[in-house]
């Protein structure tokens with residue numbers, strides 16, 4: 592009798608484990624990456640599919656261990672949906688550690704949601720506890736996708752590769768590309784030499800901080816929100832020498848000041864809003880916006896409530912109009928934060944709605960082509976490593 596109960600118990604545990612590890616990751620993905628407006632195949636302005644280069648500066652798809660090459664009815668980005676949206680280029684960013692009870696105001700680095708997620712996703716054991724292999728595992732996943740795509744998707748790491756891709760895409764509009772970025776330099780694990788590993792893996796922009804202060808810099812959402820540390824200054828210097836672009840998204844105000852004071856290297860803010868229209872410490876002040884503009888930087892505008900204080904394309908377009916008027920239409924881009932555990936307005940197939948909203952804001956077709964991706968292409972052609 593006892594043995595029988597034990598056997599039944601064992602079977603129940605095995606089934607529960609299977610259900611948990613099979614459906615768990617998908618459950619988290621679905622519940623974290625919602626869309627606030629469900630729009631199926633929105634109508635496109637008649638020249639939408641002729642826009643030469645549609646691009647986005649920030650997407651966290653790699654975090655969810657989703658097959659990029661297959662179409663999904665949840666989440667925000669995969670290759671088939673990129674192709675439907677005539678999308679040429681997406682930056683795939685690596686989220687490697689986020690705190691429990693994550694909030695915009697104050698977070699410490701003691702807890703680690705992504706360790707738990709990596710376990711549930713049954714990624715390699717060294718990714719459960721260690722940040723460097725965890726982040727490199729996500730980079731490797733994108734390379735695997737590129738290999739599996741049979742040429743439909745490629746990773747760009749240099750000006751030469753971007754130039755080649757632009758030429759190739761003139762002949763084949765279904766081609767898509769991606770670049771790797773880091774969301775938070777904490778995954779270097781405090782060691783400057785680890786930067787070389789991420790450069791070799793193809794990482795070409797790095798956000799210095801994510802939700803907590805780290806060894807290098809203060810976060811807009813950290814406990815102290817200080818600026819660059821002494822090591823952080825060394826990191827910025829080394830990034831400049833390798834032509835790794837600095838992303839100021841999530842940086843504390845002091846960190847932004849410190850970076851502006853010490854480098855003339857290329858700067859972008861991959862996913863943000865502006866304080867003038869949506870006032871919180873996550874968004875850019877006018878002073879920082881103007882300075883980034885003066886440096887010929889690039890500002891990606893997001894698709895979620897706390898970035899643009901609205902839940903539709905009109906809110907994003909209004910913020911784009913503000914940035915364009917303030918620093919120039921050649922310095923603003925899309926920075927969706929797709930799959931970044933946000934309630935996005937829509938998935939990537941909703942990009943035609945942004946074009947409609949930009950038309951309503953009075954932008955010309957030529958300007959819209961710049962905002963929707965031309966500016967990103969040109970920024971990368973100027974600032975990526977040459978070869």
Ligand SMILES: [Zn+2]
Pocket residue numbers: 774840841862928931
């Ligand atoms: Zn972010």
